[in-house]
Structure formats: C-alpha cells, structure tokens
Amino acid sequence: MGLALCLLSHLKLYQNMNLATPPVITPESVKVACSNCNLRELCMPAGFNANDMKKLDEIVATRRRVKQGDMLFSNGDAFTSLYAIRTGFFKTCISTEDGREQVTGFQMAGEIIGLDGIVTDHHSCNAVALEDAEVCVMPFANVEDLSREFPLLQRHVHKIMSREIVRENSVMMLLGNMRAEERLAAFLLNLTQRLHARGFSQTELTLRMSREEIGSYLGMKLETVSRAFSKFSDDGIIEVKQRYVRILNTDALKKIFNPETCN
Amino acid sequence: MGLALCLLSHLKLYQNMNLATPPVITPESVKVACSNCNLRELCMPAGFNANDMKKLDEIVATRRRVKQGDMLFSNGDAFTSLYAIRTGFFKTCISTEDGREQVTGFQMAGEIIGLDGIVTDHHSCNAVALEDAEVCVMPFANVEDLSREFPLLQRHVHKIMSREIVRENSVMMLLGNMRAEERLAAFLLNLTQRLHARGFSQTELTLRMSREEIGSYLGMKLETVSRAFSKFSDDGIIEVKQRYVRILNTDALKKIFNPETCN
DNA sequence: ATCACTCCTTGATGCAAATCAAACGATAAT
DNA sequence: ATTATCGTTTGATTTGCATCAAGGAGTGAT
Numbered sequence: 001m002g003l004a005l006c007l008l009s010h011l012k013l014y015q016n017m018n019l020a021t022p023p024v025i026t027p028e029s030v031k032v033a034c035s036n037c038n039l040r041e042l043c044m045p046a047g048f049n050a051n052d053m054k055k056l057d058e059i060v061a062t063r064r065r066v067k068q069g070d071m072l073f074s075n076g077d078a079f080t081s082l083y084a085i086r087t088g089f090f091k092t093c094i095s096t097e098d099g100r101e102q103v104t105g106f107q108m109a110g111e112i113i114g115l116d117g118i119v120t121d122h123h124s125c126n127a128v129a130l131e132d133a134e135v136c137v138m139p140f141a142n143v144e145d146l147s148r149e150f151p152l153l154q155r156h157v158h159k160i161m162s163r164e165i166v167r168e169n170s171v172m173m174l175l176g177n178m179r180a181e182e183r184l185a186a187f188l189l190n191l192t193q194r195l196h197a198r199g200f201s202q203t204e205l206t207l208r209m210s211r212e213e214i215g216s217y218l219g220m221k222l223e224t225v226s227r228a229f230s231k232f233s234d235d236g237i238i239e240v241k242q243r244y245v246r247i248l249n250t251d252a253l254k255k256i257f258n259p260e261t262c263n
Numbered sequence: 264m265g266l267a268l269c270l271l272s273h274l275k276l277y278q279n280m281n282l283a284t285p286p287v288i289t290p291e292s293v294k295v296a297c298s299n300c301n302l303r304e305l306c307m308p309a310g311f312n313a314n315d316m317k318k319l320d321e322i323v324a325t326r327r328r329v330k331q332g333d334m335l336f337s338n339g340d341a342f343t344s345l346y347a348i349r350t351g352f353f354k355t356c357i358s359t360e361d362g363r364e365q366v367t368g369f370q371m372a373g374e375i376i377g378l379d380g381i382v383t384d385h386h387s388c389n390a391v392a393l394e395d396a397e398v399c400v401m402p403f404a405n406v407e408d409l410s411r412e413f414p415l416l417q418r419h420v421h422k423i424m425s426r427e428i429v430r431e432n433s434v435m436m437l438l439g440n441m442r443a444e445e446r447l448a449a450f451l452l453n454l455t456q457r458l459h460a461r462g463f464s465q466t467e468l469t470l471r472m473s474r475e476e477i478g479s480y481l482g483m484k485l486e487t488v489s490r491a492f493s494k495f496s497d498d499g500i501i502e503v504k505q506r507y508v509r510i511l512n513t514d515a516l517k518k519i520f521n522p523e524t525c526n
Numbered sequence: 527a528t529c530a531c532t533c534c535t536t537g538a539t540g541c542a543a544a545t546c547a548a549a550c551g552a553t554a555a556t
Numbered sequence: 557a558t559t560a561t562c563g564t565t566t567g568a569t570t571t572g573c574a575t576c577a578a579g580g581a582g583t584g585a586t
Contacts, residue, residue: 016387094432096521102436116432118425124279125432144418148411155407161424162381168431169357169379169388173365175438176482180573211534219439221574226535242534242582258359443543474564487543489565505552505564528586535580545570555560 014257016170017190033057034136042110042198043084043136045156052150059146059153060084060136072113072127072135079117081139085109088133089208092116092125093216103217105167106130106191106209109198112160114140130208175219183218184228185257188238192247203250207243277520279433280453296320297399305373305461306347306399308419315413322409323347323399335376335390335398342380344402348372351396352471355379356479357388366480368430369393369454369472372461375423377403393471438482446481447491448520451501455510466513470506 034044035053048056063086066072072083072090089108095101104125107113117123118140147154174183196202207214211222211229218225229245232238237253239246247253297307298316311319326349329335335346335353352371358364367388370376380386381403410417437446459465470477474485474492481488492508495501500516502509510516 094436096436096440098521100436100440102432102439104432104435115425116429119422119429124429144414144421148414148417151407151411154411158407158420158424159382161421161428162378164428165424165431166379166382166387168428168435169365169367172367172431172434172438173357173359173363175435176365176479177359177363210532216439222534223536223575224573226533227573230535258361473562484544485564486545486566489563490543493565530585531583533580533582536578538575538577540573540575542572542574543570544572545568547568548566550563550565552563553561556558 014170014186014190015193016167017174017186034060037086039084039086039110043112045152047152048150052152055149056146056153059138059142061139061142062137064135064137066129066133066135068129068131068133070129072129072133073117073123074126075124077117077123079114079121079123079140081137082112082114082143083127083135083137085111085113086134086136088135089130090127090133091130091209091213091217092127094125101216103209103213106217108194115161115164130213171217180218180220180224181228181231182257183220184214184225184232185253187214187218188245188247189250189253189257203247205245207245277433277449277453278456279430280437280449297323300349302347302349302373306375308415310415311413315415318412319409319416322401322405324402324405325400327398327400329392329396329398331392331394331396333392335392335396336380336386337389338387340380340386342377342384342386342403344400345375345377345406346390346398346400348374348376349397349399351398352393353390353396354393354472354476354480355388355390364479366472366476369480371457378424378427393476434480443481443483443487444491444494445520446483447477447488447495448516450477450481451508451510452513452516452520466510468508470508 034040034057035050037043044056061081064072064083066088073079075094085107087109089106090113091103092105092107092113093101093103107127113127113135114123116125143153143157147157174186178186191207192202192205195205211225215222215225229238229240232253233240235252237247237249237256239248297303297320298313300306307319324344327335327346329351336342338357348370350372352369353376354366355368355370355376356364356366370390376390376398377386379388406416406420410420437449441449454470455465455468458468472480474488478485478488492501492503495516496503498515500510500512500519502511
C-alpha cells in the first residue's frame with residue numbers, strides 16, 4: 001500500500017489538522033481586491049465569473065496589520081468580523097484563570113480565523129500574531145448578506161466551518177490516543193503539507209512558534225517536545241537547529257505517526 | 264465569588280462541551296412538523312412568525328429510526344443531510360486503522376449531527392445510536408436553500424457550527440491540560456447541565472455510555488474512569504451504581520473541575 | 527564586546543495514568 | 557437454576573511524560 005493512500009485511508013489525521021488544503025499558489029504582488037488577490041484560491045470559492053468576483057470584493061471592508069505578539073482579537077471581544085490571513089502566522093488559544101493555556105490552532109496565509117465568535121457574538125479565544133501579519137477584515141454581516149446572494153459563497157463558508165470541525169476532531173484523536181512522538185510527527189507533516197500548498201518546500205521549514213507553543217497545542221510539555229525533536233534528529237529523520245527544521249525522511253515520519261498501516 | 268459566575272469567567276468549559284444550551288422545555292406529545300415540534304426551541308431559531316414556520320417545515324424531509332448500536336452514518340458515507348435528534352442518544356467517533364478509537368462527542372435530543380460531512384461531501388466520523396433513537400433528516404440542500412431565504416435560519420445554522428467549534432476547543436483544553444478527575448467532573452457537569460435544559464434532574468442521571476466510551480471521549484482508559492468515579496463516591500460527591508449517577512455535591516464537582524477560582 | 531534575557535537542550539527524579547490481572551455484578555441465554 | 561457474556565471494580569506493577577534542575581545557544585540592548 002502506497003504511503004499517500006495509506007494516510008488517506010487512515011483518517012487523514014495530519015491533513016485535517018489545518019484549516020485549508022488548497023491548490024498551490026505562486027507568490028507575486030497583489031492588489032487590494034479579492035478579485036486580484038493571489039490568495040484568492042485559498043480564501044474564495046472557485047467558479048465565479050468576473051462579475052460575481054466584483055461583488056465579492058465587497059466582502060472585505062479593510063485590511064489590518066497586526067504586529068508580532070499583538071492580538072487580532074481576544075477572549076470576550078465583541079464578534080463582528082471574520083479575518084482572512086494575507087501574510088503572517090497566528091496562533092489561537094484559550095486559557096483558564098489558573099493560567100493553563102491551550103493552543104487550539106496555528107493559522108497561516110489564506111486561512112480564516114474568528115469563527116469561534118459567531119455563536120455568542122463574542123470571541124472565546126485569543127488570536128495572537130506569531131509574526132508581523134496582515135489580515136483582510138470581513139464583517140460577518142457582509143459575509144452573510146453575500147452568502148444569501150451567492151450559493152457558491154454560502155457553500156464555501158459552510159465548508160470552511162465544517163473543515164474546522166473536522167480538523168478539531170483530528171486533534172482530539174491526537175490528544176486522546178497518540179503518544180508524544182506520534183503527535184510531533186503528525187504536527188510536522190501537517191505543517192509541511194500546508195506550507196507546500198502555499199508554494200514552499202515540502203522538506204524545509206522555519207517554525208514560527210516556540211517549543212512551549214507546540215507543546216501546548218499537542219498536549220505536552222516543552223521539554224517533551226524538545227526531546228522528541230532530538231530523538232527524530234538522532235534517528236536521522238530530521239535535522240533541527242532551533243526553529244529551522246529539515247525533514248530528511250518523510251516516510252519515517254509517516255510511519256511514526258501511523259505505525260500499523262504504513263509498511 | 265459565586266460558583267455560577269466563577270465558572271462563567273472560567274472559560275465555561277463544561278458548558279461548551281455540548282452542542283446546545285437551550286431553554287428548558289416540557290415533554291408532551293408532538294406532531295411531525297417542526298412548527299409543532301416540542302423540540303423546536305432546541306433545534307430552530309426563535310423569532311419566526313407562523314407563516315415562516317410553515318416554510319421551515321420543508322426543511323425536514325423524513326424521520327428515521329435508528330436502533331441501539333446501529334449507525335446513523337459512518338466514515339466515508341456520502342453526505343446529504345444533517346440530522347436533528349428527536350429522541351435517543353448518540354456518540355460520534357473516529358478511528359485509526361490500528362484500532363484506536365476516539366469518541367468526538369455525545370449528542371442528545373435537540374442537537375444536530377452530521378456537520379463533519381459538509382467539507383468533503385462525505386462523512387468523516389461514525390454516528391452510533393447508544394439507545395433507540397429517532398432523527399429528523401434535513402437534506403443539506405434544503406437547509407442551504409431556506410437559509411438564503413431566511414436570515415434568521417442562516418444565522419442559526421452558523422451558530423450551530425460555531426458552537427461545535429467552540430465545544431471542541433474546550434475538549435482540547437480538557438485533553439491537553441486537565442487531569443483525570445478534572446475531566447470526569449467537567450463531563451458530569453456538562454451532561455447534567457444539558458439534561459437539565461431538557462427538563463431532567465440536575466442531580467440524577469443514567470449514563471447512556473460505557474466507561475470505555477467515556478474514557479475514549481476524555482482521553483483516558485476505562486479503569487481510570489472507574490477509579491475516578493469511585494474516588495468521587497468515596498468522597499461523598501456522587502453516588503454511583505453502574506450507570507446510575509446521583510450528584511450529591513455539585514459545588515465540590517465544580518471545585519475539582521476548576522480548583523483555583525472557585526472558593 | 528558584555529550583559530541580560532529568552533528559548534532550547536539535556537539529565538535526574540517523581541508521579542499520574544496505563545497496563546496487567548483477577549474477581550465481581552448484571553443481564554441474557556439455555 | 558446454571559452458564560456465558562459483558563461491563564465494572566479493584567489491586568499490583570510498569571511506564572511515559574511531567575517536573576525539577578542546570579547549563580548552553582541565540583538575540584538584542586548598551
């Protein structure tokens with residue numbers, strides 16, 4: 001059984017860990033409108049004609065820059081808009097009063113954040129920029145209005161929300177059933193897959209988050225994350241230097257993630 | 264600080280663990296149409312006039328009975344419909360090829376299942392009836408068509424999906440950061456809260472799932488679940504006899520769930 | 527360059543939960 | 557009633573990860 005197929009039949013766990021699994025795009029300069037945005041294929045549904053796209057441009061009210069370390073929104077903030085990430089990298093997290101923090105996701109260009117705010121009209125998590133970022137502000141009222149007009153957009157919005165539900169299901173599997181090295185393997189495979197879909201290398205990446213943030217997402221302590229990295233490195237599966245990671249043996253990672261079915 | 268408030272400020276974790284936190288309803292006989300359904304307040308948005316409700320009845324195509332142990336849908340099935348639970352109790356779960364299973368949720372009357380299927384047009388989890396059940400089959404095409412007509416319904420659908428995302432965020436916090444007894448306390452508080460919203464006792468319940476299924480949901484082994492039950496029982500917090508549970512000290516449960524802020 | 531700070535790595539030890547194991551209780555079948 | 561089956565409880569032991577601790581590497585400020 002081929003590895004790709006093996007992983008497909010196996011829950012597509014690391015593939016579900018991200019918000020979007022879109023077509024490859026090539027980086028180039030862009031204009032403000034969605035219709036000219038090079039992230040369009042990541043953010044917007046396919047199948048619109050030029051006229052429709054014009055209308056769709058109305059969905060984005062403004063752009064907003066967020067400096068590294070700053071919050072795009074935080075727990076308790078009134079919900080008004082969804083945000084499409086244009087550049088930069090975010091984490092979303094929730095925390096308890098006694099200081100325990102859970103990272104609920106990492107988001108990159110082309111992905112949508114803010115869905116948590118719809119149900120109560122207030123956000124229930126924090127969205128923190130892990131590097132300087134720019135987002136498209138999409139007032140949710142616009143999204144809903146245009147959704148009623150364009151069934152394709154409506155379906156797209158539903159798919160985005162459903163994808164997030166399915167992703168979180170996969171994270172529950174990770175947290176509930178997998179061991180430390182399996183979790184980290186799934187994490188690395190997921191990250192590189194998403195980066196690859198954005199035109200980056202499949203085997204090389206620079207992490208935008210600390211060991212502690214990875215650990216928070218994966219339900220383990222930073223020391224355990226570090227040890228798992230070192231183990232992979234000792235085994236010749238990856239090369240690590242601080243936040244630079246080079247994957248030397250993708251198949252080995254896939255086997256760690258899913259030892260039974262890949263062989 | 265009052266306990267209710269304490270928990271509100273503390274992430275509302277166990278409150279987020281369910282799909283719906285609706286108003287109390289009283290059981291009585293019902294007709295087939297949504298407009299006459301006594302679960303209407305759980306399933307449908309408020310604010311519709313009689314005429315609107317008539318149209319809304321079109322959303323439900325049929326009813327379907329599911330016997331205990333049978334699946335409403337399973338991984339890989341084509342997605343066509345959402346399902347509103349009329350009676351009975353479900354679990355949703357995903358599994359790996361090497362046999363590890365993760366329960367992703369337990370659903371009761373008035374809650375909606377099937378959202379996972381939207382993104383790929385195929386379901387990615389199994390929905391198993393834990394007791395004989397009846398569901399309203401809502402073809403998703405109907406849902407989308409009527410959503411474009413009725414902004415209130417559109418918003419309602421969005422809220423249901425957002426609520427599920429927020430619930431899963433809370434489960435991630437449970438799985439990533441909490442200890443066995445905290446998880447079980449949160450689980451019991453969540454279940455009783457949802458049952459109470461359906462007109463049942465706040466302090467007494469009969470579990471519909473096994474220790475193993477609870478454990479799968481909470482990321483622990485059945486023995487650990489059993490031990491946690493016994494511990495609560497020894498401490499006089501609950502009374503357990505197999506699947507019957509009576510909560511003797513809700514405040515103590517809340518303290519276990521959130522030791523820091525409740526005192 | 528030096529210092530301060532943050533992040534990361536590695537080692538030693540402790541512990542919560544998993545695993546292994548056995549017995550018990552409830553339910554259904556014969 | 558008797559047996560079989562399944563779910564649950566409880567005890568003994570193991571183990572994977574957390575915790576505690578110390579030092580190293582990278583980065584920015586002065």
